[in-house]
Amino acid sequence: MNKNSNSYIFIYASLMVVLVAVILTSANLALKPLQEKNKENEKMINLLSTIGIEANADNAKELYENYLIKEVIINKEGEEIGVYANGQMEIGDKRAFNVKLKSALHDIKKSGTVAMPLFIMENDGERFYIIPVFGKGLWGPIYGNVALKSDKNTIAAVTFGHDSETPGLGAEIVDAPFTSLFVDKQIFKDGEFVSVAVVKGGVANQRKVAADNGVDAISGSTLTCDGVTEMLADCMVNYVNYLKKDN
């Protein structure tokens, strides 16, 4: 058979693609449970780290249950429409832990229904309100958690993650030199929600952003940093009603 004929090439290519697709799909299906578990552990480790607890994959679940006061899902008015505490559902039927932030944000944009997750945890008698955030970086999704102190205004800690930001540039958002800048910043100014902005050229030189509401951007990562700013504002704005309430 002529190996350079068009029909041979077409048949060869199609067979190869089908074969490869089958192999990759089965590998993905077989490994999925383990991968999901890793992701869950990571989520708990990140939540714990915002309240100053170091965990690893082995003890994450146990520590998480220990420090968790409750997981809530809030609506537009800031009411709790889902509460999970002490290992069981108290209101509603969905745990905040299982809310997919991406689709929750999509729902807000599309239909205006707000059902955003919030984690309330306690360490050493201090209460933390942890808001998960999700947004767009330069190359792919970025995500993270913002822990507010009990005044529901001052940031206690943040964690960020990314899928495919440039190593050494955008990927630096996950590292302590950047995340530590957020500590003690405030998301409200004179009672109005302003979020925390990541600004170019040094917060000290800004007129529009107060020093309490801004952090310095990373050189060479402007687009990722803009993504962080947008992510924080877009996600946290949904919690304003809840945070302003006394509860």
Add this chain to the structure above:
Amino acid sequence: MAANEREPLFSPKNLKLITNPINVDNPITKQVLGICSALAVTVKLEPAIVMSISVLAVMAFGNLIISLMRNGIPSRIRIIVQLVVIAALVILVDQVLKAYAYDVSKQLSVFVGLIITNCIIMGRFEAFAMANKPWPSFLDGLGNAFGYAWILIAVAFFRELFGSGALMGYQIIPDSFYDMGYVNNGLVILPPMALFAVAAIIWVQRSRNKELIED
């Protein structure tokens, strides 16, 4: 060699396929391939080792698979076929890392995808596996991966030790040194230092082996 006379598995010729790329025909220092990943993953020892193992798996089995397929591959689409084989193997490696070594896979993140574009792999497929039998191809893949690995690990050793004062994440340089005024060298962490380190290895190698010096 007569057809019925089988060549032993580790004949001198086959062994050379492994030893040459480690030394005189090293993919990084001689063929100057795969430099990009040598810069990127050598800040710490652990990702360098994982990257080496991943490349080893992809290269050895990729070479083997391409060699098995070599008589059927239509030459007009051979580069695409090679890419599909590499990409499929890399995705498999990525999936396995995500399941069994999650922390490492997060560190490597985009680099795992970059194995696909690692020029050593394409280079060996095209230069060796397309024209040789499976077993020598497998050995050639192993040899080149070892050659790649030792450079990567040597550079990472140097960079982590002097850049972070640690190896595999454990502190090596004692606190008393820091108290006496020793400081980690920040430049070693930055990409240029990987080039200097590779250059130093090339320098040593060429001064010891005159054959490698070009006119």
